[in-house]
Amino acid sequence: MSEQPLLVLNAGSSSLKLSLLNVAGEVLVREQRNWSPLASQDGDLERLLETWLPQTLAPWLGPGGQGLLLVGHRVVHGGLRFSEATPLNAEVLKAIETLVPLAPLHNAVALRLMRWLGTWQPQLPQWACFDTAFHASLGAEEFTYAIPASWRRQGLRRFGFHGLNHQHVSEVVQRRWRAGGRLGSPRLISAHLGAGCSLCAIAAGRSVATTMGFTPMEGLVMASRSGSIDPGLLLHQLRQGLSLADLDQALNHEGGLLGLSERTADMRELRRLSAGGADGCVDPGAQLAIAVFRHRLLQGIGAMAASLQGVDVIALTGGIGEHDGELHTELVAALSWLHPFELLTVSADEEGMVARSCLAAMARG
Secondary structure, eight states: OOOOOOOEEEEEEEEEEEEEEEOOOEEEEEEEOOOOOOTTTTHHHHHHHHHHHHHHHHHHHTTOOOOOSEEEESSSSOOTOOOOOOEOOOHHHHHHHHTTTSSHHHHHHHHHHHHHHHOTTTTTEEEEEEEGGGGGGOHHHHHSSSHHHHHTTTTTTTTOOOHHHHHHHHHHHHHHHHHHHHSSSSEEEEEEEEESEEEEEEEEEEEEEOOOOSSTSSSOOOOOOOSSSSSSHHHHHTTTTTOOHHHHHHHHHSSHHHHHSSSSSSSHHHHHHTTTTTTTTOOOHHHHHHHHHHHHHHHHHHHHHHTTOOOSSEEEEHHHHOHHHHHHHHHHHHHHGOOOEEEOOOOHHHHHHHHHHOOOHHOOO
C-alpha cells in the first residue's frame, strides 16, 4: 500500500476544510479557513489557496517529499450522473459545472478549487465525491415529486444531500452494532444537525428516505435556511412583487433559526438567550426558534421511522447533533413512544468518507 497520503478538500458555504490522511484513515493534518463566497471579492479564494496550501503541504510536495496519492473533493450536487467517487477530467468538470445552478455556493467553489489545483499541481490525480451519491438508492416513491410529467422529464426530482456524512454515520453505527454481537443491520435514522440539517432513513446500509430534496433547502429548519414551506407562500410573495434574487436571499440566508429568533443562527447562543442570557431576561424569539426547530425535527424523525417501519438507532451528528446536550434530553423524552431505540452521537467525518470512497473506487479500477 502506498505511503503517500491523501489530501481532502471540503468547500462549505462559510469555510474551507483541509485534511491530510494516510491510507489507513489516520489524520496527519487538519486545518480550516473561514471563507464565504457571499462576502468575498473576485480572486479572494485563489489568493487564500496560494498562501495556504503550498505552506501546509510543503513537507509532502517540497524537495524530498514523497508527494500525494490523490486529492479528493467533496461536491454537494452530483445530479443523476454521479453516484460514486469519480476521477476528474475535462468532461467531468464540465458536467459538474452544469449543476452549479442547483448548488451555486458549494459546486461553484469546489470547481474553483479543482481548477486552481489543476494549474498548481497538474500531475496530482483529483477525484470528486458527491453528497447526493449515497441517496442513489432512493426508490421512485421517495424521489418523485407530484408535479407535471413535463417537469419530471426535465430531471426535477428529489436528490437528497449530506450523503457523505450519512454514509459515514451508517458505517460507524453498523460497526458498533456488530461489535455488540448483533446480526444484520439496524434500522437507522441519521440526523445531521448543523448549519444545514437533514435526516436520512437507512436500512441495510442504504438510504431509503431523506428530508432534503431537489436542493438542500427542503426539509428541516436550518441555521439560515427555511426548510420546507408551502409553495403557495412563495407564489404569494412573487405576486406581491418580491424579486427572485430577494426570494433566494430570504429563503437561504434570512430564514431558519436566524429568521425565527431575529438574533442569531447559533444554537448555543439561542440556548443561552432562551434561558435568560446575561441580563436574566428570557428572549421569546430564541425560545420560538428552538421550539420550531425541535418540532420539525420530531416530525421528521416520525416520518423516517415510518419509512423504516420502526427504528433501532437514532444517531445525532453535526455541530448541533454532537454538542447540544439539551436536545439529546428533549429527544429522549419526546420520543418515548418510539422505544426501544438507542440514541447515539457520531462525530461527523465527511473528509474521512471522501478518502475511503476514493480509495475504494481506485481499488475497483
